[in-house]
Amino acid sequence: MERRHFLKVAAAVAGSALSHPILAQSDRAVLEVSGQLKASRTFTLADLQALGATRLVTSTAWTDGTPEFEGVLARTVIDTLGPIGSDRVTALALNDYRTDIPLSDFHEFDVIFAWSMNGQMLTRRDKGPLWIVYPRDAVPQLREERYENRWVWQLNRLIFP
Amino acid sequence: MKTPGGYRREVIAVGIAVLAFVVLLTFSLARLVEIERNTHASSGEGIIWALSQAQYEIHRLILATTLSRPASAEEISLRFDVVLSRLDLLENGPMAAQLAAAGRASVITRARTALLQLEPLIAGSGPDVARYSARLSRTMGQFLEPLGTIANDLMIANRVAEGERRSSYNASIVQVIVSILGIMVTGGFLIFRLVRSLGDAAAAEAQVRQEKSFLDRVMNASGEGIAAFDRALVCTHWNERMTELLGVSAGERLGRKLPALDPLFDETTLRRVLLGEEVYAVPDAREEGRYLEHLAFPIRHNGSITGGILVLRDVTERHNAQRERQLREVYRDFVTMVSHQFRTPLAVIDSTVHRMMRRGALMDGPEINTRAMTIRGAVSGLSRLMDSTLTAERIDAGQMELRLRETDLMQLLSDIRARFVDLAPERTITLEADGLALLSCDQVLLDQALGNLLGNALKYSPPEKSVSIRISENDRTVSIAVTDYGVGIPVSEQGRVFERFFRASNATTVKGSGIGLYTARQIARLHGGDITVASSPGETTFTMSLPKQMEAR
Structure with a gap:
């Protein structure tokens, strides 16, 4: 129900997403956060960018070479939420993918919510609006399936269960 | 105890066991490393999931534009973008490479091209789904089956590869297990050898200790003082008799340099012994009146001199007995000599007196005087002999000194x-x-x-x-x-x-x-x-x- 409400709002603000998919994103909510929090909230891309940009160069299991990602540190975003009554977060994607991520990941590793790859803004036609990127090359232990499951792309919701 | 041949055979056996142990260990480690590396090789599951997701999203897009129950424009737009993102995933990175390897890359490219060609039509139609519904369904529907077929083929290929990999794992693991059994056998053998040689060493040490204690007892039972020294002239043995003879305990001597401790063992003599000489010193009187005879000789080990032995013997009794015998002989000879020498002057006196008696008054004054002088000479000789005899009394039994x-x-x-x-x-x-x-x-x-x-x-x-x-x-x-x-x-x-x-x-x-x-x-x-x-x-x-x-x- 919440989701449908969000879509209505999004539709009203964005108009036709098909004709201007990227333009539409800057003033539109890209991430909705809810669950064991004081209050649910949404972030626009501008909100996230205002928290500070971090660059991360790393290979991935889905691309060639070592792309350069830009995004906000996941823990910075989490820190803005105040006290959290949970030790993990369920990340949901536009393509209905979902997985749980321990919050400790964000403190142990410099995980980012990336909005661009190699200078190109991510869109929902590839991995946008946000892609959870782990520093896979810097930390060898991240190079395995259990962590690769947490690289959620087309991320649009975080729920603290 | 052991023949040289037996010893060599044992050394060879241990050498072979160690070699086998190392080879087997290296081999099983190498195999385990190989298995560990293969574990990280990604499986093909990802691409099958991605293919079916692409197929599913195309289906959902077609469904969202169904004439009877169309979705909102926003929902259609989302479904459109999600299909593109699914195709994008298959067109990039490792998945594209896997599809290219299977010769199926073109299907994805064609599907994306076809969908993007429909974009202006869909964007321009707004909520009027009827304008493109049939065309979208026809155009994109044709890709559903190939995507399924590709996934099907890749799944089978993947399973075959998985099976091969697993059987190669199994073979490797069996090899590792056999190697470990070999390691256990060789390791067991080596441990057995180690324990046995430790036992042998302990037994040998016990025997050495027993022999040493036996030797100590023999040394201490000896009536002679026995001491030993090493090449540095440091005392290594000092028996109880030595302590009795010299009044110095072993504790005061052992581990110290001998010449510095007792003038009896002067450095020159000990050095001569270390050069291979046997030194005998005649009985020497000690302050307390005892006569000690000593003997020093080198200890040889494997042809080289490793130290020396000192033997000290108390010869006081022998010395005294010898001395007593000497005194007694002197006395006896003295008496012999004296009695021998008594006769001559007595004979002189006797013959002179005899002549004087025979001649009687015929003798004149000067002749009597001459005869008397002869007698007096003989008497004075006798009295000297008497003096000697008196001194000889001292050399009497019991008072010989x-x-x-x-x-x-x-x-x-x-x-x-x-x-x-x-x-x-x-x-x-x-x-x-x-x-x-x-x-x-x-x-x-x-x-x-x-x-x-x-x-x-x-x-x-x-x-x-x-x-x-x-x-x-x-x-x-x-x-x-x-x-x-x-x-x-x-x-x-x-x-x-x-x-x-x-x-x-x-x-x-x-x-x-x-x-x-x-x-x-x-x-x-x-x-x-x-x-x-x-x-x-x-x-x-x-x-x-x-x-x-x-x-x-």
């Missing part, structure tokens, strides 16, 4: 010389000395001994030849050399002149008892000295050497 007195040897010899000059004024007797020659001795006995030497010299040389007495000394001894220029003593008989009653073959014409030299030598020996002889035709020298300090007895 030397009366040592500090003596001026020069004075003593002057007296003796004067006595002989009185008897034979025609002889020349020279007396010379370098140094003072003070020594402690029994004057009466030494007088007798030297008198014998001088008497002999005079007796066995012609009257026109002189006799010389020369005193010389060094740090420890004084030597008195009495030289005559007579017939000499044949070389073959020189060794026997000190034997009792021996008389040289060329001296039988001269009157003598054969005990003078013997007695003289015994007396010299009682003083810790000796007499030697050097003789050639025309010159004979008897040399008496005496220690300057004779320890008080």
